[in-house]
Amino acid sequence: MRLKDVLSPFLAWKHLFxxxxxxxxxxxREAAPRYRGFHQNDMEECIGCGTCEEICxxxxxxxxxxxxxGTRDGDSGLRPRIDYGRCCWCALCVDICTTGSLTMSNxxxxxxxxxxxxxxxxxxxxxxxxxxxxxxxxxxxYELYNTERIPMEEVPPEARSKSxxxxxxxxSKAQALREADRCVECGICIATCPxxxxxxEYIKAVREDDMExxxxxxxxxxxxxxxxxxxxxxxxxxxxxxxxxxxxxxIRWLKRYIADQVPAERYEEILGADAVEQSNKKVAVIGAGxxxxxxxxxxxxxxxxxxxxxxRAEPGGMMRYGxxxxxxxxxxxxxxxxxxxxxxxxxxxxxxxGKDITLEQLHKDYDAVFAATGLHQGRSTRVDGxxxxxxxxxxxxxxxxTEGKKIEVAEKIVVIGGGNVxxxxxxxxxxxxxxxxGKVQLILTxxxxxxxxxxxxxxxxxxxxENVVIEPSWGPGSIKIEDGKIKGLNVIRCLSVFxxxxxxxxxxxxxxxxxxxxxxxxxxxxxxxxxxxxxKKFEDRLEMTPRNRVKVDIFGQSSLPWLFxxxxxxxGTDAITAIADGHRAAKGIDKFLNK
Amino acid sequence: MADKNKYREKFPEKDPDGSNIIDPESHKFIKVWxxxxxxxxxxxxxxxxxxxxxxxxxxxxxxxxxxxGFEKLMERRRFIQCFPLVCRIAVPEPDxxxxxxxxxxxxxxxxxxxxxxxxxxxxxxxxxxxxxxxxWLGGQSGAFGLGVAGQWTNYVRDLMxxxxxxxxxxxxxxxxxxPGGVRGLTPDGFxxxxxxxxxxxxxxxKDVDRTLFDNAVFKRRTVGLGYIPPEMVDAYGVTGPxxxxxxxxxxxxxxxxxxxxxxxxFDVITGNDSDVYTRTDLRxxxxxxxxxxxxxxxxxxxxxxxxxxxxxxxxHWKIPRGETYIRAECTRGEYGFYTVTDGSGYPRRINVRxxxxxxxxxxxxxLAVDCNIxxxxxxxxxxxxxxxxxxx
Ligand SMILES: Cc1cc2nc3c(=O)[nH]c(=O)nc-3n(C[C@H](O)[C@H](O)[C@H](O)COP(=O)(O)OP(=O)(O)OC[C@H]3O[C@@H](n4cnc5c(N)ncnc54)[C@H](O)[C@@H]3O)c2cc1C
Ligand code: SF4
Ligand code: SF4
Numbered sequence: 004m005r006l007k008d009v010l011s012p013f014l015a016w017k018h019l020f021x022x023x024x025x026x027x028x029x030x031x032r033e034a035a036p037r038y039r040g041f042h043q044n045d046m047e048e049c050i051g052c053g054t055c056e057e058i059c060x061x062x063x064x065x066x067x068x069x070x071x072x073g074t075r076d077g078d079s080g081l082r083p084r085i086d087y088g089r090c091c092w093c094a095l096c097v098d099i100c101t102t103g104s105l106t107m108s109n110x111x112x113x114x115x116x117x118x119x120x121x122x123x124x125x126x127x128x129x130x131x132x133x134x135x136x137x138x139x140x141x142x143x144x145y146e147l148y149n150t151e152r153i154p155m156e157e158v159p160p161e162a163r164s165k166s167x168x169x170x171x172x173x174x175s176k177a178q179a180l181r182e183a184d185r186c187v188e189c190g191i192c193i194a195t196c197p198x199x200x201x202x203x204e205y206i207k208a209v210r211e212d213d214m215e216x217x218x219x220x221x222x223x224x225x226x227x228x229x230x231x232x233x234x235x236x237x238x239x240x241x242x243x244x245x246x247x248x249x250x251x252x253x254i255r256w257l258k259r260y261i262a263d264q265v266p267a268e269r270y271e272e273i274l275g276a277d278a279v280e281q282s283n284k285k286v287a288v289i290g291a292g293x294x295x296x297x298x299x300x301x302x303x304x305x306x307x308x309x310x311x312x313x314x315r316a317e318p319g320g321m322m323r324y325g326x327x328x329x330x331x332x333x334x335x336x337x338x339x340x341x342x343x344x345x346x347x348x349x350x351x352x353x354x355x356x357g358k359d360i361t362l363e364q365l366h367k368d369y370d371a372v373f374a375a376t377g378l379h380q381g382r383s384t385r386v387d388g389x390x391x392x393x394x395x396x397x398x399x400x401x402x403x404x405t406e407g408k409k410i411e412v413a414e415k416i417v418v419i420g421g422g423n424v425x426x427x428x429x430x431x432x433x434x435x436x437x438x439x440x441g442k443v444q445l446i447l448t449x450x451x452x453x454x455x456x457x458x459x460x461x462x463x464x465x466x467x468x469e470n471v472v473i474e475p476s477w478g479p480g481s482i483k484i485e486d487g488k489i490k491g492l493n494v495i496r497c498l499s500v501f502x503x504x505x506x507x508x509x510x511x512x513x514x515x516x517x518x519x520x521x522x523x524x525x526x527x528x529x530x531x532x533x534x535x536x537x538x539k540k541f542e543d544r545l546e547m548t549p550r551n552r553v554k555v556d557i558f559g560q561s562s563l564p565w566l567f568x569x570x571x572x573x574x575g576t577d578a579i580t581a582i583a584d585g586h587r588a589a590k591g592i593d594k595f596l597n598k
Numbered sequence: 599m600a601d602k603n604k605y606r607e608k609f610p611e612k613d614p615d616g617s618n619i620i621d622p623e624s625h626k627f628i629k630v631w632x633x634x635x636x637x638x639x640x641x642x643x644x645x646x647x648x649x650x651x652x653x654x655x656x657x658x659x660x661x662x663x664x665x666x667g668f669e670k671l672m673e674r675r676r677f678i679q680c681f682p683l684v685c686r687i688a689v690p691e692p693d694x695x696x697x698x699x700x701x702x703x704x705x706x707x708x709x710x711x712x713x714x715x716x717x718x719x720x721x722x723x724x725x726x727x728x729x730x731x732x733x734w735l736g737g738q739s740g741a742f743g744l745g746v747a748g749q750w751t752n753y754v755r756d757l758m759x760x761x762x763x764x765x766x767x768x769x770x771x772x773x774x775x776x777p778g779g780v781r782g783l784t785p786d787g788f789x790x791x792x793x794x795x796x797x798x799x800x801x802x803x804k805d806v807d808r809t810l811f812d813n814a815v816f817k818r819r820t821v822g823l824g825y826i827p828p829e830m831v832d833a834y835g836v837t838g839p840x841x842x843x844x845x846x847x848x849x850x851x852x853x854x855x856x857x858x859x860x861x862x863x864f865d866v867i868t869g870n871d872s873d874v875y876t877r878t879d880l881r882x883x884x885x886x887x888x889x890x891x892x893x894x895x896x897x898x899x900x901x902x903x904x905x906x907x908x909x910x911x912x913x914h915w916k917i918p919r920g921e922t923y924i925r926a927e928c929t930r931g932e933y934g935f936y937t938v939t940d941g942s943g944y945p946r947r948i949n950v951r952x953x954x955x956x957x958x959x960x961x962x963x964x965l966a967v968d969c970n971i972x973x974x975x976x977x978x979x980x981x982x983x984x985x986x987x988x989x990x
Contacts, residue, residue: 004814011812014805015746035760037785039767057913060679093682093773098781099912107767139767142782144904147678148911184911210914 038109039092039139042085044126046072048104051079052189052244055096055105058147063089064096069127076195077242087121094139099147101187101244107139108132150249153182155256160468165437167328170465171233171256176212179260183209185245186252192239197575198224198583202239202254209257215273217261222274225582226300226343227293227322229335232259234326236577262338270342282306284596287369289356289536292320293578294375294570296343297585298592302373303346305593311348312365314355316406320377321571322578324402325424327431357536366565371592373559374537375570375581378530384419388482389526393489397428397527404431412439413523417492419479420527421449426462428527429471443470446519450497450509452476474519478511482524491520532572541566558591559584567591610655618655618967620648627655632974634663643958643985645978649971657966657974659959665989672948677703677777678912680945685771687950688984691730693722694928695935695950696775701856701924702937702948703777704907707917714903715779720858721895722765722774723926728799728888729758730929731881734982738878739810741976742819747810750802757795764788779906789896796889803885811879820874824965824977827872834964835956838931840981843880844872850927862894874980881982884929916943923951930954930982952987959988 034040046069056064066081074080083096083105097105105125110132115121126133156172163170174182188203196202201220208217221228235255243251265273286302288295291313299309317323318340322331344350356362356376365372381396383389393411397420403410412435418425425447433443447466449456453475456463467473477494484490496515502508534553538545546554546562552574559567569575569584610618610626620627633644642663648656668687672680684699685692697719704711711719732755736748759769764785766774774781810816826836828844841848849866851859867883869876909915917939925934931953940946962981969977 004817005812008812008814008817011808012744012815014808018746018750018805035763035767037765037767037782038763039773054913058678060675060682091682091771092768093771094767095678095682142906145779145781145906147909148913149908184914187911187913207914 033137034109034111036109036137037139038107038111038137039094040108040111041087041113041130041132042097042125043106043108043133043135043138044083044124045104046082046126048102049082049100049126050077050102050104050191050242050244050247051081052101052187052191053079053081053083054099054101054187054189054244055083057187057189058095058099059090060093060095061089061091063087063091067124069124072127074194076238077191079191079194082124082127084122084124088118095147097139098141098145099187100141101189102247103141106141108135109138110135146248148187148245149181149185150245152185152250152253153178155253160465163329164443164469165434167434169233169332170329171259173263174253174256174260176264179209179257180212182253183207183257186210187244189244191242191244192254195242196239197577197580198586200224200239205261206252206254206257209261214261214264218265218270218273221258221261224586225579226297227339227578227582228258228262229339230293230322230331231579231582232256232262233335234322234331235579238579262335267338267341271345274342276345280306282308282596284308284370285310285368286592287312287365287372289362289365289372289374290320290376290570291315291318291340291350291352292375292377292570292581293322294377294575294581294585294588295320295373296340297582298373298375298567298569298588299348299585300343300346301586301589302592303343303348305589307592307596309348310369311350312354312356312360313350313352316352318350318352320375321398324405325398325427327401327404327427329430329434330427355536357539362537362540362566370596371565371567373567373569373585373588373592374534375568375572375585376532376534376536377571377581378532380531380533381526382529382531384479384526384528386479386481388484388489389524391482391484391489391524393522394482394524394526397424397525398530400428400525401431404435410435411523412436413521414440415444415491415521416446416523416525417519417521418445418447418525418527419449419492420447420525420529421451421456421458421475422527422529423458423462424530425449425527426458426466428525430462430466430469432525433466433469433471445470446472446474446521448474448477448479448492448494448519450476450478450500452497455500474517477517478509480516483518489522489524491518492524493518530571534572537566556591557587558594559588560591560595564595610650620656626650630971634660643988645962645966645974647966647971647974652971654966654969654971654974657963659963661959661985661988664986666986668990669948669950672945674944676912676943677915677917677945680948681776682771682773684950685773686986687990688928688933688952688954688987689770690733690984691726691929692771692773693726693775694926694933696773697723697857697926698924698933698935698950699937699948700775700777702922702935703917705922705924706920706937706939707777707915709778709907709909711779711907712904714783714900715905715907716857717895717899718780718783718905719775720862721784721892721899722762722772722780723857724888724891724895725758725762726772727929728885728892729755729762731885731888732758732799734929734979735806735810735878735881735885738881738976738979739806739816741979742816744810744813744816747806750805754795754799754802757798761788761792761795764791778909779904781906783902783905784899792892792896796892799885799889803882807882811882817875819973819976820878820980823874823969823973824877824980825871825873826961826965830961830964834961836931836961837953837956838927838929838982839877839880839884840872840931840953840957840961842867843869843877845870848931850925850932854925856924856926858895858898861898862891864891874976877980877982881929914943916941917945925951928953930957930984950987950990952984952990954983954985954987957981958983958985 205220237255240251288311478497480493496512567588570581646658684695732751739747766772921938934951936949938947
């Protein structure tokens with residue numbers, strides 16, 4: 004035993020007068036700037052997607068309704084409530100939060116005798132730490148999923164500008180799997196899709212490479228997947244929760260991927276060819292557009308005998324006679340329609356209701372009627388010179404192109420309109436000009452400035468790639484005609500299109516004018532409907548809305564109980580709305596006939 | 599080594615294999631339970647001791663007091679959800695669990711971890727080792743009646759927790775090593791604050807050195823206590839400081855290099871005979887080695903750069919069929935995760951190999967025999983075990 008060993012321990016006395024170090028002062032001590040303390044949630048930014056709830060391995064999060072927050076497009080109206088009796092402060096919820104609304108404050112102390120207070124909705128209950136700037140935030144460059152969309156390959160402008168070949172190439176399997184992997188399955192998109200398609204479900208099937216299941220999910224709500232996988236307005240993507248940190252999921256392209264993977268011959272085996280049970284009842288459908296086809300499909304599935312009356316020689320409506328082939332090839336459209344017809348749906352072509360057969364007759368011969376006759380009358384600007392024979396309606400030309408008719412293609416063309424129809428006609432004519440003259444001299448002019456042009460951004464970009472010149476913010480003044488020939492279009496500056504209340508009320512500056520040289524003018528400013536075949540005869544019994552549309556209920560049922568309507572004539576603007584209308588009407592008719 | 603049997607002649611009689619024959623009918627023995635609530639037991643487990651006088655004749659260990667079934671829980675968790683779970687398997691040094699889990703998943707999923715993240719992980723594991731040892735030292739000296747050393751070491755440990763807090767936002771459960779990398783690099787001004795903390799650790803260790811190691815009582819009670827002969831090391835699966843104190847130079851950092859250890863300069867610390875004193879002293883040296891390693895890491899570590907690999911969507915992350923074992927040197931020896939995946943979104947099986955299983959059960963039962971009851975707590979401490987790790 005050394006003497007040192009006896010004396011050394013007394014060294015401890017040297018700390019006799021040191022302050023008592025282990026006692027920190029918790030009430031005064033601020034936690035580190037990155038501390039993982041009580042959560043904060045920005046109620047405005049949060050969309051109630053529930054992804055935080057999904058990742059929490061402690062099941063500490065429940066999505067609950069919150070006073071003052073309603074359900075709307077892109078927002079479930081629910082907010083995460085956290086149970087701090089379960090939370091382990093791992094912050095995975097913060098890391099995965101799709102909008103970045105969820106963060107953590109650096110507050111960690113809160114004492115209460117009531118255990119229930121430790122379960123609350125962050126951001127909704129005015130906690131003292133709600134506004135704290137310090138606390139854990141998701142680190143930059145640290146992601147728990149891929150925020151970037153897998154790019155879609157397209158045929159380059161040089162290769163497509165003279166022909167009508169399909170531009171979008173579609174995903175390969177590897178690309179589709181990677182894109183499908185990005186989905187967090189929040190389902191926010193389902194409510195926004197007019198047809199409420201089972202989007203996360205079919206994306207999951209893509210991820211699992213189960214194309215049969217994927218196809219079955221598609222057909223639950225949409226019998227035109229090849230079509231919608233190409234030209235759908237994809238409202239779902241505008242609410243996709245992936246858009247906040249990166250790009251929304253390519254929902255539309257994934258739908259196309261599914262339909263493209265399954266050859267037509269296998270549809271019957273996967274989806275079946277028969278109805279659940281056969282009924283003797285008969286339903287007439289007017290119009291073979293998406294609305295009529297969808298109604299026909301679901302009615303056939305329900306066992307009804309369906310006959311579709313169509314004015315044109317082929318089915319498809321605007322999908323065939325409006326949308327150009329470079330966006331929607333006819334063979335793909337025919338694949339969808341072919342399967343519908345294979346269920347025994349009868350189609351009577353070249354038959355215009357109101358002319359070749361009356362609605363009364365249909366009422367007599369059938370138990371119910373569904374009408375989706377669309378908008379097929381182009382609207383005119385009615386400016387001076389608009390009645391010149393070299394002034395055309397966009398949809399008339401598009402129809403003629405489909406029908407293979409010979410159409411006028413001048414060397415210099417002006418298209419009036421800023422929507423997708425204007426883009427379709429401009430790009431169609433640009434191709435034809437290219438074929439005929441080897442170059443494009445086409446101006447597209449719209450009232451709207453480019454930032455509020457109703458056309459999709461990709462349409463604007465691709466038109467320019469195809470040498471269409473876009474001249475936004477001009478209002479058509481008059482068409483200049485000399486010696487009976489069109490010289491061009493006089494335009495005046497359009498200052499604004501909508502007034503303060505958001506109503507269409509364009510304001511012009513008469514002093515600023517311009518002139519676009521042209522030998523041909525195309526009007527693409529909207530379409531109207533022709534439903535005289537029903538309004539004329541049943542005028543007294545058909546209830547109308549103040550905006551002079553036929554009044555229908557949620558199933559599309561009019562005041563004539565046997566007559567159902569849907570699609571563009573009831574206010575739809577796109578194929579998927581028409582499809583949804585057709586599906587609902589089929590259910591409505593089934594209900595009506597089984598009363 | 600003190601020969602405890604010298605004073606005990608008649609009782610108990612020995613089996614041919616050398617173990618004590620316990621005859622309850624003889625009324626020479628009493629049974630006492632140490633734990634599960636006992637400060638001398640590092641966590642919730644208990645020792646069923648049979649005594650003759652105050653000498654331990656037989657020791658049986660009992661676990662099961664905090665079984666939470668981590669391994670089973672993980673089979674019902676997505677891979678990312680296992681990450682916040684595993685830290686609880688060894689509370690004073692959770693990071694080894696995070697690292698081992700992440701590394702097995704990364705290997706099976708073919709994910710490459712960025713360089714900066716590897717440095718950061720090395721830093722965190724060394725910091726974790728340091729804080730764990732500092733806390734342990736308090737327990738070890740406290741078990742022999744010297745409370746003050748623990749107060750000093752726990753104070754500097756607290757300073758180290760401040761450093762953890764600024765890196766990760768958590769003091770105890772850092773949760774900074776998810777699969778794929780780390781959740782961030784060090785904040786501004788961190789180096790200077792770290793250096794200050796390291797100096798505080800060194801200063802405290804100087805005081806500890808004098809009061810604990812140059813301490814007649816401590817020496818008297820620990821020299822020769824709980825001796826582990828070198829031949830027991832492999833037979834009982836002894837690793838870490840318990841093995842190194844016996845002169846067996848086992849150290850995963852050296853034997854199976856991982857992360858950035860190959861780029862660090864250090865020698866494996868060994869001792870001459872693994873009794874409680876030597877083991878304590880070896881861990882003192884380990885503390886100083888960690889301080890040195892942290893300085894080396896801070897000097898070499900990049901201050902910026904990628905720190906997270908691109909992960910697939912963690913909500914439906916599937917890992918191909920496979921199995922792997924990844925180990926690291928924790929404060930107590932070899933720590934490892936044996937992970938089996940079956941191509942699904944959930945681990946098929948994860949087995950956690952912590953040193954506590956062998957040290958606290960088989961080894962303890964062996965070493966406790968012939969000890970004085972008063973030394974049992976100190977002996978248990980000297981094996982440095984964490985029961986949750988036994989009951990994963
Ligand atoms: C150029 C253009 C491009 C478009 N691009 C897209 C797009 O990319 N994506 C999208 O979602 N939507 C697009 N739309 C809109 C979409 O095509 C329509 O919203 C949709 O087709 C409406 O479907 P529907 O069934 O109501 O009518 P329609 O598709 O118009 O079909 C009505 C059918 O009824 C027939 N019909 C009409 N009257 C009678 C009658 N009296 N008797 C018998 N048959 C009759 C018509 O010939 C037609 O076949 C586009 C429209 C146009 C014009
Ligand atoms: S911090 Fe972790 S445990 Fe707490 S609510 Fe978020 S995910 Fe759940
Ligand atoms: S993940 Fe974010 S946006 Fe979604 S519900 Fe949770 S807090 Fe709200």
